[in-house]
Amino acid sequence: MGVTSGAGPMERRSQLVTLCLLLGYLPRPSQFIFPLTGLGLCQPRVTEVQPGQAVYLSSENYPLTYPRGACQRHVFRPARANTSLSAVCTDVDLDSLVVPWLNWRVWGDFLAFPGRGTVYGREWTQCETAPLRVDGAPGHELPLEFSANYLLQRRGYNCVVRAIEEDSLLSRQLGALRHKENRDCGRPRVKRIIDGKDAKPGQYPFLVYTVTHTSDDRKVYCAGTLLDQRFILTAAHCLDGAVWTHVTLGAHDVTAAEGSSVVTNATRFRQHSQWSIQKFNREHDIGLIELSKPVKYTPYIQPICLPSVLELEEQYDNQEAYIAGWGKTYKNQHGGSFILQSGKVRVLSNCECYASWPYHVTPLKICSKPGSGKQTHCYGDSGGPLMVLTGGRWTQIGISSFTAANQACNPEAPAGYTRVGPYLSWIQEHTKIPLPML
Known part of the structure; x- marks a missing residue:
């Protein structure tokens, strides 16, 4: 053949x-x-x-x-x-x-x-x-x-x-509220909000003040939120090069020896595996601090609520939200504020934020601008929460990630946050905190 x-x-x-x-x-x-x-x-x-x-x-x-x-x-x-x-x-x-x-x-x-x-x-x-x-x-x-x-x-x-x-929408809302009641989270000691002024003691019992000591001998001042008795949620960039972190829970004035506060150190950290400070868009800016032993809950130390799985489609566009932290309160301030500050902001749609941050904004981000005043995040507020008050409980929807730092934290420019909802499974995987749908 x-x-x-x-x-x-x-x-x-x-x-x-x-x-x-x-x-x-x-x-x-x-x-x-x-x-x-x-x-x-x-x-x-x-x-x-x-x-x-x-x-x-x-x-x-x-x-x-x-x-x-x-x-x-x-x-x-x-x-x-x-x-x-x-x-x-x-x-x-x-x-x-x-x-x-x-x-x-x-x-x-x-x-x-x-x-x-x-x-x-x-x-x-x-x-x-x-x-x-x-x-x-x-x-x-x-x-x-x-x-x-x-x-x-x-x-x-x-x-x-x-x-x-x-x-139905009603059943989703009731289910989300029931989920937070079951977790017993986000309950403020006082309910009055004062924009851009000192917060009241116990107003945000989940706020945590952190000073991270790095491998190159720097001190990084940030904020975080208590998720449960062991874990603190913060920004990944607050943990770059971390060796150990000085943690203050239940604090109002971080310079005073307050009977309501607890001071401890932490040496266990986790940054999102895809976070890198070298990435221009600051994607996956989320991290965890694990305490060496469980903290005891008090009226001044309580966990914050996370969004329910039933709320993942919620974008919060144009809704009223709040920020809090110990960061700078004016342009040339040395360090930050020693007294916990709070302010009211408006959540922007991602399309509105895109006009200012075209290389940063993705579905994994959320932005805000000041509401009636000029409150915004600045140096030292990183890792702190963007939060909404629903049914008498605080829910964290964002983690402070980036601001117009080169414009002295210009309140006219949107502040950017890591959106919490898309990372619920990541948080659950690394903390084992139960986050049932109902």
Whole structure:
């Protein structure tokens, strides 16, 4: 039998298909885009969700870039016929390229809820892609599909699927309030707020004053919030090079020997694995301080509330919020304030904040501007909370991360925070604090 040179028509066609697959050139029939998209050829994974249960899911390697040709298909099934499934994606960062004047999508990775919409990567001037919320009907499955091509990759997606027996706004609000009552968190000793002036003793019993001593002999002054008897939530940049931290809980005047305060040292820290001070956008600026022994709760030492899983879609746009800390109160002040300060601010939409911080703002950030006065975060306030008061309880929605420091903390410029909601699973993983949905 002779040996033929070259490939026959069928073999050449097979080779062409293989090449197209490798390059991501074959289009999905249901997607009206140029054919540089993912193919979604993986097998689905079925997960049954019990009432009151929350299931976290994310793209492979999240928050690092997902691999080329990534594919995930999930089918979430409610365990009971009267249970509705609701999915919220707190972060969506996919690759795509759009020709804006023609509105043509040249290529795109996508996140799809079949029959309920598809999300692609950000357009050139788009400031917001999350949170994405999709609700299913009672007793119905909720499918999710993620597919990437073989070109560029980005951070991916981070979502949570919740099973709710009564899927209504009222039931969500009541469920979130019940969750905080069960945790017994965020209760202020006094309820009066004075903008830009001294806070009252016990007004913010979860505020923590920290002085971190670093490996290069610096002292870093920050704030934090008490999560439980062992863990303090703060900004990752407050812990860069940390060797040990001097921690004051229940403090009002950090220079006075107050009977209400407890002073201790901590040597165990955790920064988010993807935090780096070298990153211009200050992504993942979140960290934890672990106390050497549990602190005893008093009227002046109490944990703050975190957002409930039922509140993850809440953006707080234009809502009234509050800040507190021991940072600078005027431009040329040496050090910071020794008396705890508080102020009222307005939460900005991410699109409004994007105009001032185009390289910083992502779905993982939240911003504020002064309300009626000129209160804003400044040096020494880093790691402190952006918080809202609901049902008589304080809930922390942000961690102070960046300000217009080169403008002397200009109150006209938005202050930036790490948004707490997208990091609930990270907090739970590293603290073991129970954060049930209900």
